[in-house]
Amino acid sequence: MELKEVATDVVERAMRAGATAAEAVAREGNEFSTVVRLGEVETLKESGAKVLGVRVFHGKRAASTYTSDFSAAGLGQLVSSAVSLARITSEDPESGLPQASELGKLDSDLDLYHQDVYSLSTEQRIEYARRAEKAATSADARIQNSEGGSFDAADGKKVLANSLGFVGEYKRSYCSVSAVPVAKDANGAMQRDFWYSVARSIKLLESPEEVGRVAAQRTLRRLGARKVKTSQVPVIFDPLVARSLLDSIAEAVNGDSIYRGASFLAGKLGEKVAGDNVTVIDDGTMPGGFGTSPFDSEGVKTRRTVVIDKGVLSSYLLNTYTAKKLTLHTTGNASRGLAGTPGIGVGNFYLEAGQRTPEQIIADVKEGLYVTEFLGFGVNLVTGDFSRGASGIWISGGRFAFPVEEITVAGNLKDMLNEVSEIGSDLEFRGSVAAPTIRIDGLTVAGE
Amino acid sequence: MHNSSFFFQRYGLTQNDLERYLGAALSAGGDYADLYFEYHTTTSVSVDESIVKSASRGISAGCGVRVISGERTGYAYTDDLAPEKIERAARTAALIASGPAKTPIVDLKEKQNRDLYPLALPSVDADVREKVELAMRADRAARAHDPRIREVRVGYADELRQILVIGSDGSFAEDSQPLARISVMCIGKNEGGQSSRGSAGGGGRVSLDFFKTEKTPEHFAEEAARQAIIQLDARDAPAGEMEVVLGPGWPGILLHEAIGHGLEADFNRKGTSAFTGLVGKRVASDKCTVVDNGTVPSRRGSLNVDDEGNRTNETVLIEKGILKAYLSDKLSSRLMGIPNTGNGRRESYEHIPMPRMTNTYMLAGQDSPEDVIKSVKRGVFAANFGGGQVDITNGKFVFSASEAYMIEDGKIGAPLKNCTLIGNGPDVLTRVSMVGNDLQLDEGVGTCGKDGQSVPVGVGIPTIKVDRITVGGTAR
Known part of the structure; x- marks a missing residue:
């Protein structure tokens, strides 16, 4: 049976077994990965799998089950166990599928699937990994070691069906190449960093040589890093690090945290929460995007949502349940795994680019910190408190002076959103969340 | 012959089948397959x-095949x-090797014969209504703790992992690994709008009775509520x-991050750990002895056998400050010529095993916890x-305190928020000047991530004093 038929069959079985509504999600995919270390293949992995999850409703009670067993007996057990679990959960007035009128899918070509990621031979894939590592290790004599170069490819199909008659499916492909060199300085101290390229088609992947070259450069610039004195200085976030700030914003506007008051942005809809220069967008419709899909995990059409509009919080990210809780409408951001109630996920979530280049932004800083990596999880979304381990480069007189490490950067997200004094022009997607270089003032850098 | 055991019974596996699969795995040569x-x-x-x-329930089943040839690993899996x-x-896994076929030795004699987590009834098979009741009790207890507790979310989750590992070197092991956990998250709000x-939680390789008799839902709920209430009055942490x-x-997570990962043998085999080449050297003060122990009964990080079928052990990592050993698996012990400590673990059949921690903790010292606090002039x-x-690689580690206080003139003072600590693994323990006599293991909530694979772990530590470490707050 095709995946689509299995999903619709499971929905029908659930309805026959007494469910008042049901929804099935099925996923099938292949993955390939290889790591080449110091020129030799270290691992080669290749496999495929498929899984199925069902969510059933008994009136206002919901439960879910999942399985990797697609046999008739396996599917029968999946359904009967979901239906019986739905009798022991509580009546939840807001639970349920979306309204039939909210269901739908984008019908344009979203450019999410390219067969070429899976058409390479094993030797060619190994060669990608080998070339990336080679470019990194041959860049400089101080790079003699490496955690390897790697190449990954995957494709997957996702099917969603529900008892309101929605059936949708889409395919996505993905490939990536990366390098993780290790450099050693004259004192024997080591540093490691990485770089990567990711794309939906082999044709769009950056060359392994470019990936290796950038990885080497990022690693070498960390050698000789030291601590600095505790101070309050302007902090520049490189795009990779700025992206983690966007991750925090995405969590803070997640309807689930909003309705329970577990976010510093709860209740702030329509209010000024950031500087005029800050516009944050979630767009699940960008062709070829890493966060693009024709419909969300409840069968609602994906869309473009302006989350922060010139500093004003203009929308939360919502699924059906959280929208009902907040008496709003779903934004088509439902995201679900195999079991449990749907959560909320981003489409392509990004901070709109500004005008100035990163070089111009750095050149304005007399004394400051350029952060290239955050370590740890020191973000409290309830209060907005932010304190994370960091490493990067000290800026003196508008230029990079020396690498720094074993420091923390701390502040509060509420203030940080209002103190973004620069936004770079260098917005680039290497995943579903992206940000350009930014500068934030008023943060505490703790060190010696 | 174990034809009464789970996989043989459920899937009709025979010795013949296993020989055929391993034979296919070694059809292009290779040193080892499992x-x-x-x-x-x-x-x-x-x-x-x-x-x-x-409420949810799920089943996933599959088989992973690994072939090792020199330093190379081939891996493939199937969920059918x-x-x-x-x-x-x-x-598919065999493609990693290129040589004449080899013949596996298949031996279905079980070598491990202990049970660190004997359960009459694994909790996955218990009545779901009992689990609902446990979660409801936690909800009620958290709300009853203080009217300022506004939101409570309780999760109860359990699992049973049945495994069978068979290697071409005659290794064979089966295990049935239960795991259960309650977690409670509370949001507090005061009149001022703050x-x-x-959050709190715990459990282990335990049955449902554990939560009725030993660590009750009320215990975890009150702990989560207590922390939320304390945080309402917290002030900014100092910086420097x-x-x-x-x-x-649970603060034993310091050992897990600062020491444990750096001592995993794969990084040391590759020479990419800040601890590479330090065995026999001093990496901690002589008050510090740190072990990784997979054999503590019923603990979250414990295992009868690791995911390569080897018995787990108690491994002394640091003895009186001197680095003694790395944590290894089959591949790294063979390539490095060191003992296999039984730390080869994986998230599931979809993953290649690698050296991982089990329960990592520091042994108790001589100091009373009160004396440790009293000795601090100004600190956290x-x-x-x-x-x-x-x-x-550079040894830098970070961990964030969810509950912390100022210490001034030997007395515990105001609660702090936003308190992240950052340090350097190879020297942070050299600054440990006092070690308490109050070793505690954590309550059973830890999950460790490495290379995209999550596995349950435990940590533990007595009260300790670190003479100097960077505190990443915002206050002066």
């Missing part, structure tokens, strides 16, 4: 806003346990280097932590 069968069942219940919002699918996975968060006292139990007492992370 099969990892897994049948994993889970249940979970979530209580939120005092109602049972969801039909013989032709397993054989196909074996032939919000806070508190100072004395830090870690409380007993970190009683509880959230997550942490380490860069194993």
Whole structure:
């Protein structure tokens, strides 16, 4: 049976077994990965799998089950166990599928699937990994070691069906190449960093040589890093690090945290929460995007949502349940795994680019910190408190002076959103969340 | 012959089948091959806003085939346990090697004969209504703790992992690994509109009775509520280097991040760890002895056998300050010529095993916890932590305190928020000047991530004093 038929069959079985509504999600995919270390293949992995999850409703009670067993007996057990679990959960007035009128899918070509990621031979894939590592290790004599170069490819199909008659499916492909060199300085101290390229088609992947070259450069610039004195200085976030700030914003506007008051942005809809220069967008419709899909995990059409509009919080990210809780409408951001109630996920979530280049932004800083990596999880979304381990480069007189490490950067997200004094022009997607270089003032850098 | 055991019975496996699969895995040569069968069942219940919002149940099963040839590993898996699918996975994994076929030695004699987690009834098979009741009790207790507790979310989750590992070197092991956990998250809010968060949880390789008799839902609920209430009055943490006292139990995550990961043998084989080449050298003060122990009964990080079928052990990592050993698996012990410590673990049949920690803790010392606090002029007492992370190559590690207090003139003062600690793994323990006599293991909530694979772990530590570490707050 095709995946689509299995999903619709499971929905029908659930309805026959007494469910008042049901929804099935099925996923099938292949993955390939290889790591080449110091020129030799270290691992080669290749496999495929498929899984199925069902969510059933008994009136206002919901439960879910999942399985990797697609046999008739396996599917029968999946359904009967979901239906019986739905009798022991509580009546939840807001639970349920979306309204039939909210269901739908984008019908344009979203450019999410390219067969070429899976058409390479094993030797060619190994060669990608080998070339990336080679470019990194041959860049400089101080790079003699490496955690390897790697190449990954995957494709997957996702099917969603529900008892309101929605059936949708889409395919996505993905490939990536990366390098993780290790450099050693004259004192024997080591540093490691990485770089990567990711794309939906082999044709769009950056060359392994470019990936290796950038990885080497990022690693070498960390050698000789030291601590600095505790101070309050302007902090520049490189795009990779700025992206983690966007991750925090995405969590803070997640309807689930909003309705329970577990976010510093709860209740702030329509209010000024950031500087005029800050516009944050979630767009699940960008062709070829890493966060693009024709419909969300409840069968609602994906869309473009302006989350922060010139500093004003203009929308939360919502699924059906959280929208009902907040008496709003779903934004088509439902995201679900195999079991449990749907959560909320981003489409392509990004901070709109500004005008100035990163070089111009750095050149304005007399004394400051350029952060290239955050370590740890020191973000409290309830209060907005932010304190994370960091490493990067000290800026003196508008230029990079020396690498720094074993420091923390701390502040509060509420203030940080209002103190973004620069936004770079260098917005680039290497995943579903992206940000350009930014500068934030008023943060505490703790060190010696 | 174990034809009464789980996989043989359920899937009709025979010795012949296993020989054929391993034969296919070694059809292009290779030094070693193994099969990892897994049948994993889970249940979970979530209580939120005092109602049972969801309940779920799931099954995943599959087989992973690994072939090792020199330093190379080939891996393939299937979620369909039909013989032709397993054989196909074996032939795919075999592509890593290139040589004449080898013949596996298949021996179905079980070598491990202990049970660190004997249970009459694994909790996955218990009545879901009992799990709902446990979660509801936690909800009620958290709300009853203080009227400022506004939101409570309780999760109960359990699983049973049945595994069978068979290697071409005659190794064979089966295990049935239960795991259960309650977690409670509270949001507090005061009249001034300030919000806070508190969370707690625990469990282990235990049955449902554990939560009725030993660590009750009320215990975890009150702990989460207590933390949320304390945080309502917290002030900004200081910034800069100072004395830090870690409380007993979960703060042992310091050892996990600062020391443990850097001692995993794969990084040391590759020479990419800040601890590479330091065996026999001093990496801690002589008050510090640190072990990784997979054999503590019923603990979350414990295992009868690791995911390569080897017995787990108690491994002394640091003895009186001197680095003694790395944590290894089959591949790294063979390539490095060191003992296999039984730390080869994997998230599931979809993953290649690698050296991982089990329960990592520091042995108790001589000092009373009160004396440790009294000795501090101005510093931070970190009683509880959230997550942490380490860069194993430069040794820098970070972990964030979820409950911390100022210490001034030997007395515990105001609660602190936003308190992250950052240090350097190879020297942080050299600054440990006092070690308490109050070793505690954590309550059983830890999950460790490495290379995209999550596995349950435990940590533990007595009260300790670190003379100097950077505290990453905002206040002066």
